[in-house]
Amino acid sequence: MTPSNEPPPAIRARGLRKTYGEVVALDGLDLDVPDGTVLALLGPNGAGKTTAVSILTTLLSADGGEGTVAGVDVLAEPGRVRERIGLSGQFAAVDEVLTGRENLQMIGRLYGMTRRAARRRATELLERFSLTEAGDRPVKGYSGGMRRRLDLAGALVAEPPVLFLDEPTTGLDPRSRNELWGVIRELVADGTTLLLTTQYLEEADQLADDIVVIDKGRAIARGTADDLKASLGRSRVEVVLADSAEADAVAAVLAAHGAADAEVDIGPERRRLSVQVDDGVAALSGVLGELRATDIELRDVGLRRPTLDDVFLTLTGSATEPTDTPEVAA
């Protein structure tokens, strides 16, 4: 062990590589997740998020690099790693024929709990994830959000110190997503270390202490959510006009409230204008106040938060691949 006062990170990866034939899924990925913190791995479809999670949870072998989880080498001692982790994969891996309770009890038994301990833990988790009422019904009848919660509960059965959640809210409606965020926040407050993958900047912002943006298997940016937003994608104030003749007047107002180095973007029909701003709320109310004093007719006005697309646009100069999942409601 290295003589150091700092505890080793709960998750550490160095130079992870994985190729599938011609496809390079991971191209030298480094990660550090300090004990008790949350790291979001943010990237579009195909960026390599699932591959990274699968290697660190011992499901997949790496072609190069190394990883440790809770101080245990992933490649050398996969069995000991499995005793210390909980995984909720990209698609809820719950047995549809079993009831929610049976799913959790089965996992508890497989973690080596006694029958009684597994039963007690299942009851606790059903309660905690608001599944008590549905707990004795087969999972087949559960909604997507309920399945997700059950899958997450499954990852927590043995109270593992390190948790991996692969796109926990993809495909959920905004309400279920908010519920799940609440649950995840509670978990983290209890000191669990979490590696979370997501396609949504909003989600990373809500949940993570640190964010690593990955694209084509490599990290292209890292920092706190605030760092990233400040440097990469500031919020924009956007105005939609009824009459394109007023575009120039509005552009002047926007420029006055925009960030010092920002240019006003005027859409192709000269009716949709936007500008990056430093302080979203102040800028929005300033713009609204000035425009109200005129008689310019507005169709819409709003604060648009930076999305993963904005981040990518800034970082790589190209937009993300279109995804088949709905954009998160901000």
Next chain:
Amino acid sequence: MSAVTDILVIANRNVIKIRRVPEVLIFVLLSPIMFVLLFAYVFGNSIDIQGSSYREFLIAGIFAQTVMFGGTFTGAGIAEDMQKGIIDRFRSLPMSRSAVLTGRTLSDVIYNVMSVVIMSLTGLLVGWRIRGSILDALAGYLLLLVFAYAISWIMAYLALLVPSPEVINNASFMVIFPLTFVANTFVPAESLPGPLKTFAEWNPVSSVTQASRELFGNIPPGTPEPTAWPLQNATLYTLIWVVVIIGIFAPLAIRRYAQPR
């Protein structure tokens, strides 16, 4: 010790599924009934077996064919678990590396027990009888089940290689049909032409059929001894296949399951 618990937990899960998904059960039970009735009534009068009724001859063949198909349930079940990510969840747990496959193959024996029982009842209806001792008959059933167990390890391995229930179904039909037809299941091996006859004589489906006929007392006195060694020593030859199949496919499948890909 904990490996045994893991196997029991997995087997218990599969038993719950057997109870709750009656559609599968209906298929498991109906197809042997259909086969017995079809063969007994369609071919029953046109195929002549020396010194015996065709129905008496036929039942052991249908037993063998049905337990071969029983393995398909193992394959399809594992393929489905792979597709749904359930296998990956198990693989991420600190549990025995062989328990998921062992628990599955063991619990699938239940399917085969049920279909053997149903076939026997249908057989009794169409005139089949156990004419040997009860002990021999039990040995016959046991041999069929052990043979079926070996087949389900082959299917388990295939399902881990190609995790698609559809592909597993189609592939196993393409293998199982020729294997069960180029055999002594539905006609005597001796009546097949040249190379097919040799194949049939060495085909383990023939030996398990032959052994069942012997153990159920379905070979009437005066029937000429088979000429090929595997059929003369049908039980032994079948058991050798069982040991070889399990010895090869269980380690292959478990390694495939356990190894990170």
